Structures are given as C-alpha cells and as structure tokens.
Amino acid sequence: MDLSNLDQDRLPKHIAIIMDGNGRWATKRNKPRVFGHNEGMKRVVDVVENSLNIGIKYLSLYAFSTENWKRPQKEIDFLMQILIKYIDDQLNKLVTQGVKINILGDISVLPEKVIQKIEYALDSTKDNDKLILNIAINYGSRQEILRAVNTAIKDGEILTDDEFSNLLYTRNQPDVDLLIRPGGEKRLSNFLLYQMSYAELYFSDIYWPDFKLESLIDAIYWYQNRNRRFGGLK
Known part of the structure; x- marks a missing residue:
C-alpha cells in the first residue's frame, strides 16, 4: 500500500493498540487459543516495522493485563x-532500527527468566529514540494511577498535570492520539486511561492476527479525518 x-x-505521534481477538481467531479455525497468540505475535513484528516506516514516534501495545x-x-x-521468543528473535533488529523498548506495568511478579530477558532488552535499547515501543505487561491503568497518587502522597506534594x-x-x-482496538469489542479494558483523555478511539471488527498494514493505514486515515477540538470549537 x-x-x-x-x-x-x-x-x-502516539498510537496505542489493544491487541484483541487472538483466541477467537484461532477458535474459528478449530485451533487452540495459543495458535492465535502465536499468529498475533507476527502482527507485533509487522506493526513495529510499519510504524517505523510511517513515521510514528510512540507505539503502545497491550500485551498482558493484570486481569x-x-x-x-x-x-x-x-x-x-x-514474549521471550519475541525478544530473542527481534532484539538485534530493534537495536539496529533505533527502537527503544519501554515497559508499562509491574514486571516484578513475572518469572525470573522473563524479567532477565526484559531487563536485557531495556538496557540494549536504552539509547535509541526513533520509535519508543511501550509494551504493557502485567499492566492495569487504575493500578498505575493509584501508584502515582501514592507516590505523590508519600512525597507530600501537590502536583501539576505534567508532574x-x-x-x-x-x-x-x-x-x-489514537487508540486502535481490533477484535470487535468497544471498551478500553483498563488501558492508559489517564493518557487517553483526548485520544481518538478506533474500533475494528478485524481480529488482531488479521490486522495488517492495510488495517493500520485505514485507522490512520480515519484519524486524519477527525476534527480534534480538545474541548474547543475549532
């Protein structure tokens, strides 16, 4: 395309994606749910590559929620x-492409092998800035907000929005700027609630394993035809 x-x-500038529908995609094909997750991981590789080619600067992917x-x-x-396989297979390429990995969520409860892989990926890509790839793992937005509030209370500070x-x-x-949710559901599922105050919400019936470049382009075209007023009248 x-x-x-x-x-x-x-x-x-910032696209967030709730990667939904892997299990249902597999069930429709009489395959186990894990087959859908494996196919969905291929789309992760694609969407990172496509975002780089398009010129997106921040990409947030909802990989594993607290629920x-x-x-x-x-x-x-x-x-x-x-997740381990993705890091093993893609890390060198991500480093070369200038992708910086950032984790959203509490990874301390994950298996030690997973934590070590994530920490290695974070360290390997820390100096990159062409695309910031946020991977949400053991993430819940309410928990994130509560964590921030508790930090502010502990420090005894009255904060501005930016702080x-x-x-x-x-x-x-x-x-x-743009939330994309494939899979047919129309809800936010506790994802980046604070950060999506003025996001445009794009819902698609296409399951995530079928969400390829054409679908991403369609979502961005839709976004570019929105009138983003941010509470104003323009």
Missing part, C-alpha cells in the same frame, strides 16, 4: 514464552 497518501503533518492472570495457566505460560504524568509509566511521552 502506498504510504505517500498519508498526511505527514497530521500523523498521530489476564485469570486465564488458564497453560495459556499464561505460553504468553510468557512468546503527575511523569509519575506514570509513560513519563516524558505525549498522550495517546
């Missing part, structure tokens, strides 16, 4: 395994 038709002056611990242990274990924002996992990043 020709990217030249996109208005480069009106690209969203996902309710899923069967076998599925949880597989999700941890494909409070810098207590969040997305500190020093712009708010989300």
